[in-house]
Amino acid sequence: MADTWATSGALGIDLHLEPTAGPGLRRGLTDALREAVRTGRLGPGTRLPSSRSLAADLGIARNTVADAYADLVAEGWLTARRGSGTHVAEGRSAPAAATAPIRRPRPRPALDLTAGTPDLSSFPRAEWLKAARRALNAAPHEVLGYGDPRGRTELRTALAAYLSRARGVRADPERIVVCAGFAHGLRLIGTVLRARGARTVAVESYGLPEHRTVLNRTGLATEPLPFDELGTDPADMGQAGAVLLTPAHQFPMGAVLHRDRRASVVDWAVRTGGLILEDDYDGEFRYDRQPVGALQGLDPEHVVYLGTASKSLAPGLRLAWLVLPAQLVEEVTAAKGDVDTCGVIDQLTLADFLTHGAYDRHVRAARLRYRRRRDALTAALAQHAPEVSVSGIAAGLHAVLRLPPGTETSVVQAAHWQGLSLHGLAHFRHERATAEPLDALVVGYGTPPDHAWTGALEALCRVLP
């Protein structure tokens, strides 16, 4: 009898039924099936298991199931056609819970120039699937079990080689922890800092408000550092136990942290035992300036390097990485939890992508595409809005457009009326930042798919003063 499961397996579905007690098994099964259809648990058109298969599952005679099916066909709840099996009839079920209206996440606007998302239409799907096949076929079975909470060895090794080569990070696979996106990594670090007694993290006057929220949720306050034409000024860190910086390409202002300030922040860390959290969110994308290596290379024992695949590939992968000072590895791994890690198939695929050169190829192609968009943006602005100065365009996927004083709010409003989504600089400003507020737009030129780019650029030019 056991073999009927295998035989029926080719078409069988699993069906949970609890035949009610009553004057016989046939009646109980009939009632249970009718109830499942009536309440919508079995939706219209669902194909039922064969009577042989269901009988084997329930441990009852096949005829009992066949009789129950026949009863329900007679009652109109089911339909039976020779050769195509027994199905739930249309139009008999109550609205099922599963068909309740789904609150969808806010749809993306037609024209989207918010910063922070790459062009999702350029994700290398075919290459990724090819790498997934290669990686999964080559992997030993153990890979699919519970793994190292730091992430797969294959990925940490590939990342160490890549980050060392491409970003000047002093990386050791032992010190890398793979996490589910930048925010996850920041939360882990925040948790560890808080557990060590830190209360405050110094942050830049301009930055992603979501990052400040992540830190707040771990119990840490954020304190803004002054910002001027040389970038963020880390001269006075106050009581902060750590500082979150975007040294290679300030987000969103676009400046490179001045070399004196790089040195001074490392000095501070060494002197006080403080920790530098280096957000290298778009280190892959630089166009026409001298490369700026990771700050981490200056002092791996005082810098946590945070990188992510969200800009270089896609946020939906939920893959990011921390390169940690030796003394933090255990605590961060513990904060992550023993099994709270990322899916191994994506991890192995990214490792394959890195080691087979597919990552470099993709980044280079993307860099060229984004650079062309940046050039189109600056050309369009020069022609249509010559008063607007553009900055922060030597790298990354966004630019800052300076506006006449007092006009930011109304320009952002006008953009939204045009169906164009973007943020003013105020969105990124720390609530206690002290520098004179600037009026500006932050334009993510990497975000739109190719077919929407020209339209978004035209809409932008229309709303500029």
Next chain:
Amino acid sequence: MADTWATSGALGIDLHLEPTAGPGLRRGLTDALREAVRTGRLGPGTRLPSSRSLAADLGIARNTVADAYADLVAEGWLTARRGSGTHVAEGRSAPAAATAPIRRPRPRPALDLTAGTPDLSSFPRAEWLKAARRALNAAPHEVLGYGDPRGRTELRTALAAYLSRARGVRADPERIVVCAGFAHGLRLIGTVLRARGARTVAVESYGLPEHRTVLNRTGLATEPLPFDELGTDPADMGQAGAVLLTPAHQFPMGAVLHRDRRASVVDWAVRTGGLILEDDYDGEFRYDRQPVGALQGLDPEHVVYLGTASKSLAPGLRLAWLVLPAQLVEEVTAAKGDVDTCGVIDQLTLADFLTHGAYDRHVRAARLRYRRRRDALTAALAQHAPEVSVSGIAAGLHAVLRLPPGTETSVVQAAHWQGLSLHGLAHFRHERATAEPLDALVVGYGTPPDHAWTGALEALCRVLP
């Protein structure tokens, strides 16, 4: 010039260099490259970018790069062969950080009968890759962006239909939250309970110690419930705000929660506003007993249903799901964090697996395979260890083997000496459990790959009294 990036892209790798200041660019570049090779940042055999490509990246003349390469070839740091480019010479670099010895996770023993992991060699790799291709090719680009923190709609909808049909769960996609494994889901619930003021969760006298640890880390204490021949006794919940149960198949004892006790625990929840956490870890695997539906079906507003792909597919996917009472959805989603979710490709693949019947097919085939193993286990025990009674074998991937009083520790020790990994029942016992301790082995017959199963079974028979 911009196009050189695309042209060189086919073979180019990204290389971070910061030429040192000095008596000329060529010298600076040569020094920087030599340093990168010497310190191991550029490993032996690494292929360097073409001189054209590196020159474009650094914004310097191609000849300068070619000259620097030539210098380093002359010095023996690099090798150049016509047609295959310039490579780092073998044997020149210091031991790189990346080659530091890697602390590998404990290797699995040759013979593994610990419970909790399915046979990883039966993971349907080809089917999974096929589904991944289908799902990714069909998905709109937005899928790859930042998504709904509850998880992809496609997966939540597919899970709602499956859980309703196969497990009798009253599921609505709106109330499902996808998480990175059971422990992640339990941590989210624990965090929310603690934030609501709960201090204690009642647990079973026998269960996974890891789950108690997860609850402890959220700030909750655990209090064991009595256990007898009817299963866990929830008569006195004390001050607990919630109870964690395995109603369909007690882990590890294997009993089904008695129907009176099912009713009584739901009564308790309704009366006190308490929460039932239903761990349905292996609901897919039942063999020759009447099906037991999810407790959640009795009262969806007081039960959190927790399911996982770790037993039915593989732990490495890190995919699990919560079906939540309406009042908890927002808090659990907030605890999860806005972007702390699972990779979308795996989510879409599992959705495809469920809706195309591949999940049911895989589970049915696995069920037959595990049932055969169970039959082999009971037959071998009847022959070689007739004194040992076996229980908990009507479902699941493990069995409990009762031992003569006082022998558990020595039998487990003997097993380890034979290279056979398994746990005694004491491993699962709550430190404050009150029932008389039983001597028993918990044998995970699902764990070994097919080729190791017979050997593991023979080793088991050898160590039994």
